[in-house]
Amino acid sequence: MPDLSPETRCAPAPGRALLRVSGPDHVKFLQGLVTQDMTRLAQGGIAYGAMLTPQGKLVADFFLVAEGAEAVLIDLAGGLADDLQRRLTLFTLRAKVTITRDPRPVTRGLGPAPVGALADPRDPSLGWRLYGQSLCAGAPVDWDALRIAARVPETGLELQPGDSFILELGFERLHGVDFRKGCYVGQEVTARMHHKTELRRGLKRIAVAAPVAPGTPILGTDGREAGTLHSQSGNQGLALLRFDRLDGALSAAGHPVTVLPD
Secondary structure, eight states: OOOOOTTOEEEEOTTEEEEEEESTTHHHHHHTTBSSOGGGHHHHSEEEEEEEOTTSBEEEEEEEEEETTTEEEEEEEGGGHHHHHHHHHHTOTTOOOEEEEEOOOEEEEESSOOTTOEEOSSOGGGOEEEESOOOOBSSOOOHHHHHHHTTOOOBTTTBOTTTOBGGGGTTTTTTOOOSSSOOOTTHHHHHHHHHHOOOSEEEEEEEESSOOOTTEEEEETTSOEEEEEEEEETTEEEEEEEGGGOSSOEEETTEEEEEOOO
16 A cells, blocks of 8 residues: 555545556547547546537546557446446447456545555545555545535436536546547537537536435426436535526425526
C-alpha cells in the first residue's frame, strides 16, 4: 500500500467496471466511436467521454484511461459494461482490436494523490482516480454533494441511456465532447445541436426545501411540468429543466424549489 498523506480521503469507487481495448488499431477504433478526441490521452492520461446512438442519444458515459501505447481502459458504470462491450464488438469488423473485461479496482479520492493517480477530467473539485489499487483512508466523502455543487450528472440519475442528449447534461462544460475531431457515432446530431440549436433544456442546481425522491416532477404555478429533480444532497439538487418554464414559483412534491445560479 502506498504512503498516503494524512489529508488524503479516498475509498474504492462503488459500482464501476473496466473494459480494456487493446491491439494495434485501438486508438483509431475508439476515435471513430466516442465523443472524445483520443489524442487527449497522450497529454493527461485520462479523458471523459461517451458513446452515442446514431440518433445522438446516450449509450454510456465513461472515463478513457491510457495504458501507455498498448491499450485504453474504459471506466464506466458496472450495469452498462456488458451492453457497451457488445456494441463495441459489433464495430470491430477488420480492426485489430481486442475488447475484454478488466478486474482491477478503481479508487477515487480527494487531497494529496498517490503516485499514478489521475485528476478527474470533469471538474477539479472531484479529486482523482487511481486504477489497479483499492485504497481507503480518511473520513468518508459526500461525493453526491460535490458533484451537485459542480453540476456533474450521474449515470442512472441525470444520465439516462437511450434517452439523454449529452449537451443538455453539460458535456461541453465537463470536457466530455470534442467538436473538432471529426466523425463518430451520433456526431451529426450532436454537432447540429451545438452549432444550430438553442438548447431548450439543461442541467441546473436547485434548492429544495425538503427531501424529494429522484424522478419527482418540478411543476410551475400553472401545473405544467418544468422539469425533473434527479439528485439531492441536503437542500440542494440537480434537475433537468425546461428554460421556457422557469418564470414564477416552482415546486416538487409540494415543496418550494429555487433555481440556483450556475
